[in-house]
Amino acid sequence: FIAALDPNGVTSRSVSDFADGRCLEAMALVYDSCFSLLKSEQRDQLLRAIEFRGTRLYRAIANRLETQVFSAHLWQHILHQFTEAALATFGELPAAEKWLTYVHELWIARFPLLGGNDGGWANGVNYFGTNFDTLLDLPTLFGRYTNDELSNHPWYRNSIYYLLYCWPPGSASDGFGDGSERGTEPGTNIAYFVEELSRRYDNPHGIWYADQLLADRDSTTLPLNVWWRRIVRSASQTDSPLAAEPTELPKARAFRDIGLVSMHNDLVDASRNVMVAFRSSPYGSTNHMHACQNSFNVIVSGKRLFANSGYYIAYGDEHFLGWYKHTKGHNSILIDEQGQTFGSDGYGWIARYLHSRNVSYCVGDASQAYGRTGLTRFRRHMVFIRPSTLVIYDDLAADHLADWSWLLHSGAEISIDNARLQISANHAEGYGRVDIRGGVPMTLQVTSQFDPPADNWRGKKAGGKVIAYPDQWHVQVVANRPTNTMRYLAIMQLSPASLEHSFRDLVDKERGVVHLGDLH
Secondary structure (H helix, E strand, C coil): CCCCCCCCCCCCCCCCHHHHHHHHHHHHHHHHHCHHHCCHHHHHHHHHHHHHHHHHHHHHHCCCHHHCCCCHHHHHHHHHHHHHHHHHCCCCCHHHHHHHHHHHHHHHHHCCCCCCCCCCCCCCHHHHHHHHHHHHHHHHHHHHHCCCCHHHCHHHHHHHHHHHHHCCCCCCCCCCCCCCCCCCCCCHHHHHHHHHHHHHHCCHHHHHHHHHHHCCCCHHHCCHHHHHHHHHHHHHCCCCCCCCCHHHCCCEEEECCCCEEEEECCCCCHHHCEEEEEECCCCCCCCCCCCCCCEEEEEECCEEEECCCCCCCCCCCHHHHHHHCCHHHCCCEEECCECCCCCCCCCCEEEEEEECCCEEEEEEECCCCCCCCCEEEEEEEEEEECCCEEEEEEEEEEEEEECEEEEEEECCCEEEECCCCEEEEEECCEEEEEEEEECCCEEEEEECCCCCCCCCCCCCEECCEECCCCCCEEEEEEECCCEEEEEEEEEEEEEECCCCCCCCCCEECCCCCEEECCEC
C-alpha cells in the first residue's frame, strides 16, 4: 500500500517530512523482514519506491545537513529511518552504499550534535527524548557492521548524569527548552534510555535512577523498540549492576559544553530537595532553546517555585515568540524593556564553576546575548549555600544610560513588599522568600498577566477537555533611574514544607554590605 502511494502527494517531504520518513522506514522494514514472503513484483515495487524517496532525501541533505547547527526532524527520526532503508537495500540498490557512507561519516563528524563530552543536550531534557531511538540505534547499527565503537563516546557515559541531575526522580526538570514546563517527573522513555546505557556501562547510579522511574509503571505498555532491545540484550548480556543511590555523588554538576549548572541539596529524595538550575549557553536560543542566558529556575520539593513562565501552545505563535521563548518569560534581565536576541548569536557561557560539600558557585556571562541593545556586560554570580540559601549577584553595564529590570516568575501567587524590597511565594510543598538590593533605588512591580496572553487558540485538549492555561505571577525589579552600570544582589531563602524553616531577616550594614544571620 505505501509503495503504491504517490511520493509527491500528501506523504511528500514538501508536505510532511515526518510522513516521508515513516514511509521510507515502513517499506525498508517490510522489505528486509518479509523478503522471503514477498513476490518478485512486490520486491521490485518496494525497491523502486525506496529508491525514489531515498534519493530525494539524499539530494536534499547531502552537503547541507553537515553545515547546519541542528535540523531537529532529521536528527530526531528521519536520518535513522534513512539508515534503515540503506541497510535493508545494501547490495541491491546501487545508491544504498552511497547513502550509508554519507550517514556514517556524518555521524562521526557531527555527533553529539547538541553537546560535548560532558553528556548535556542543549535543546533541553524534554526534546532530548525525541532523539532516543536515533541516539541508541545508529551507533549500534554501525558497530554491528563496522569496527567502529561509536557508542563508547564519552557523551554516552555522561548523558546518564545529565538526566539524573537535570531531571531527578519525582521532580520537575531543570525547566530549560520547549515543553520543559509540562512534566512533573521524568517520562518512561528517559527511564529506558538510562537503563540501556547503565547496563552497557555498568553504572549503578543509572540503574537506581531507572528503577526509581519505573517502580510504579506498567511494563506491558513498553514501546516496541524497547521490547526489541530487551530481547536482544537478554540473549547476549550478563546480569545488570546492582543499583546504588547517588549519595556519594557531588550535589552539583556543570555541563559546560551546553552552558548548564545543576545544584542540589538532596539528589535522592525529591521531597527534601532544593534544586537550582542555571543556564548560560554557547548554543544561544536556536531551535527549541530559549533566549534565557544567565537565567535560573528553582525547584523545591520537586515542584517549580521560581521558574520560567508561559506555555508551549504552538511553536512560533504570538505567546511563544513574545513571552515563552522571549527573555521576559524567564528569570533573567531586561535592558530598556528589551531581551536577548533569538538564534545562535544570542549566546552565553559558564565562566566559572566551583563546588564543595556546602557551597556550589558558578558565573555566567551573557554579555553577547543582547544584540544591539547597548548592553556591554552581564555577568551573573550564583552561590548556592546548602541546605537552602541562594545568593545571586548581577554585574551589568551598557554603553548608554539604560533602564534595567530584574525578572522573577512563579506559578504560585507572589507577594511583594516595596518597603523591605522583599518578594515571597509559596506552593503546597515549599516556601521561598527573596530580599533584593540594587546599585540605585528600585521599585518592585508584580502582575499575573501574560503579554501576549496564553490563548489556547488551537483548542488543544487533554483527557477530552480543552486545556486551560492559568495565569502565573511575574515580578520586575526596576531601577528608578537610568544608569550605565547596575548591580543587583538577591538573597533567596528556600525550604521544603516537609522541613522546619525560619527565614531570617536581612540586615543592611554599611553601604554595600548586608547580613543574613552568619552570612555577610
